[in-house]
Amino acid sequence: MARYPRLEVNLQVIERNVSTILTRCQKWQMRPVFVTKGFLADFPLVQLLYEMGVRNFADSNLANLVRMRTFFGQEVRLSLIRLPMIQELGTIVENECIPFISHWETLERTNTVAQKRRKVQEVVLAIEMGDAREGFLPEELFHIGERVKDFPWVSVVGTASTLACLNGVLPNEKILQQLIKYKEDLKKELRKEDFFLSVGGTTFFELWEENTRWEGVDELRFGEAFLFGSDISRKKIIPWLEQGAFRIWAEIVEIRSKEIDPHSGQGFDAFGESVHPHFQGKRKRALLALGKQDIDEHQLYFADSGATIVGATSNYLVVDVEDSTKEYQVGDVLCFRAGYGAALRAFLSPYLEKVYVKGEGVRDEYKIQR
Ligand SMILES: *Cc1c(COP(=O)(O)O)cnc(C)c1O
Numbered sequence: 001m002a003r004y005p006r007l008e009v010n011l012q013v014i015e016r017n018v019s020t021i022l023t024r025c026q027k028w029q030m031r032p033v034f035v036t037k038g039f040l041a042d043f044p045l046v047q048l049l050y051e052m053g054v055r056n057f058a059d060s061n062l063a064n065l066v067r068m069r070t071f072f073g074q075e076v077r078l079s080l081i082r083l084p085m086i087q088e089l090g091t092i093v094e095n096e097c098i099p100f101i102s103h104w105e106t107l108e109r110t111n112t113v114a115q116k117r118r119k120v121q122e123v124v125l126a127i128e129m130g131d132a133r134e135g136f137l138p139e140e141l142f143h144i145g146e147r148v149k150d151f152p153w154v155s156v157v158g159t160a161s162t163l164a165c166l167n168g169v170l171p172n173e174k175i176l177q178q179l180i181k182y183k184e185d186l187k188k189e190l191r192k193e194d195f196f197l198s199v200g201g202t203t204f205f206e207l208w209e210e211n212t213r214w215e216g217v218d219e220l221r222f223g224e225a226f227l228f229g230s231d232i233s234r235k236k237i238i239p240w241l242e243q244g245a246f247r248i249w250a251e252i253v254e255i256r257s258k259e260i261d262p263h264s265g266q267g268f269d270a271f272g273e274s275v276h277p278h279f280q281g282k283r284k285r286a287l288l289a290l291g292k293q294d295i296d297e298h299q300l301y302f303a304d305s306g307a308t309i310v311g312a313t314s315n316y317l318v319v320d321v322e323d324s325t326k327e328y329q330v331g332d333v334l335c336f337r338a339g340y341g342a343a344l345r346a347f348l349s350p351y352l353e354k355v356y357v358k359g360e361g362v363r364d365e366y367k368i369q370r
Helices: 011-027 043-051 062-075 086-094 104-116 144-148 173-190 202-211 224-228 340-348
Strands: 006-010 031-035 056-059 077-080 097-101 121-126 154-162 196-200 219-222 246-258 283-288 300-302 308-312 317-320 333-338 353-357
Touching (some): 011 043, 011 224, 062 086, 062 097, 086 097, 086 104, 097 104, 104 121, 104 154, 144 154, 144 173, 154 173, 173 196, 173 202, 196 202, 202 219, 202 224, 219 224, 224 340, 333 340
Parallel strands (some): 031 219, 097 121, 121 154, 154 196, 196 219
Antiparallel strands (some): 246 283, 246 333, 283 317, 300 333
């Protein structure tokens, strides 16, 4: 018997996206790096990628990379794309993960840890390009050739930039040209022929769609593109990819016409956020056994245009179905398309069953089961 709530992942949709992206990256002469943090590097999905020939993975959580090292051995290249904690350096060296680094102090500690294990550790220098998140400021990297002489057990193999993550700063041609110049300078300073420039995430695809060839960018890191076929930094879908690989099913546990009391005092919601309810009189509302603990309600999409998600508490999702032509009842199971934030939280929630399917990609999104 099927259990709800459930997260359903359609492997066929993802397979087609991966295949499309692999072809494009080959044309663009760029190394594709598949970011696995959005689904906790869950085995069925990373296995699919591996079987399709993917050998470059990146994650912001070291435990996910260590698991992939165990699954796939030395054949895969693993990047830790969140700056490491000092306590993680031993595990990083042992598992040959390549971390992003943005401090000389961290580089020095890495050198010490690597020396102890008699293993040269590859690292990538993160560079700040305007999103004000992680990375060295470009001017800190002048004369790097001199500085890395102190760290013989560390090999700086590339530089990386990430945009549109914290402040929504979008990449453009100027930023890219600047990055390419920094890379060339670093390459000269370090005297490394295959020193590379890595950019991410999905937001960068747009630049290749426009231009197709950026001499000097070697690697593209992305998660959202192959998983969701969308680019949330521009609030758009990527038309040459497919959406809808992630669906969430949840059951209606109450359905009634209800009215928000307009006369009592207005406080805050259960999370301390201010609320601005619409006092519209009685409206038919469905309560589903699914909540903020399991999903991000702002990134759930429901196909019934007469229904609106009005909010969520820790354990209920509330859908206004007053204007719907469908007859919803208690016990009905509704199906939502999930965006990045909703799917990530669903993977993290122990309350959802995770199911992988290989069936048809497109289907009735609000299908009701009794
Ligand atoms: C998450 C992440 C990515 C991938 O971002 P998407 O928007 O999912 O494509 C790339 N690089 C870094 C450093 C990240 O943290």
